[in-house]
Amino acid sequence: MQKITPFLWFDNNAEEAMNFYVSVFKDASISNVHKMGDKVLTASFTINGQEFMVLNGGPLFKFNESVSFFVNCANQAEVDYLWEKLTADGGQESQCGWLKDKFGLSWQIVPQMLGSTLWGPDKEGSQRAMQAMMQMGKLDVARLQAAYNG
The missing domain is CATH 3.10.180.10 (2,3-Dihydroxybiphenyl 1,2-Dioxygenase, domain 1)
Structure with a gap:
C-alpha cells in the first residue's frame, strides 16, 4: 500500500476519466470501484505502479x-x-x-x-x-x- 495517493475530484465523470487513463497508459489497471446505486462514487486505478483514486464529487471544484x-x-x-x-x-x-x-x-x-x-x-x-x-x-x-x- 502506498503512503500517499493522488485523489482526483471529478464532476460526475470519474469513471469515464479512469477508463480513459487506463486506456492511454500501457501498464494500467482498475483496482476498485465503489458505487452508490448505479453510479460510481469512488474508484481506484494504477498506472505504472502508482495508485490513483477518483471521486464523483460534482461541479464544486475544478x-x-x-x-x-x-x-x-x-x-x-x-x-x-x-x-x-x-x-x-x-x-x-x-x-x-x-x-x-x-x-x-x-x-x-x-x-x-x-x-x-x-x-x-x-x-x-x-x-x-x-x-x-x-x-x-x-x-x-x-x-x-x-x-x-x-
Whole structure:
C-alpha cells in the first residue's frame, strides 16, 4: 500500500476519466470501484505502479495548473504517443511540454533527456536548450539536443 495517493475530484465523470487513463497508459489497471446505486462514487486505478483514486464529487471544484502529473518519457515516440492521446477529444496543448486533457487535468509530458540539456555541463548549451524549449508546445528531443549542441 502506498503512503500517499493522488485523489482526483471529478464532476460526475470519474469513471469515464479512469477508463480513459487506463486506456492511454500501457501498464494500467482498475483496482476498485465503489458505487452508490448505479453510479460510481469512488474508484481506484494504477498506472505504472502508482495508485490513483477518483471521486464523483460534482461541479464544486475544478482542476488547474497548480497541480500536474509529470510523465518521464523514454523517447520521442513515447512523448508523441502520450501527447496525441492526452490532447485528443478536447484536450488543450500548452507550452514547454504541458497540456490539459479533456477533463482539465494538467500533464507534463517530458523526455528523459531534457534534464541533461537544461542542466548539462555546457551552460551556454543549457541556455540554448531552455530558449528552444520555451518556443515549444510538445517537446521535441532532436530540436532540444540540437539547441544544446549549438
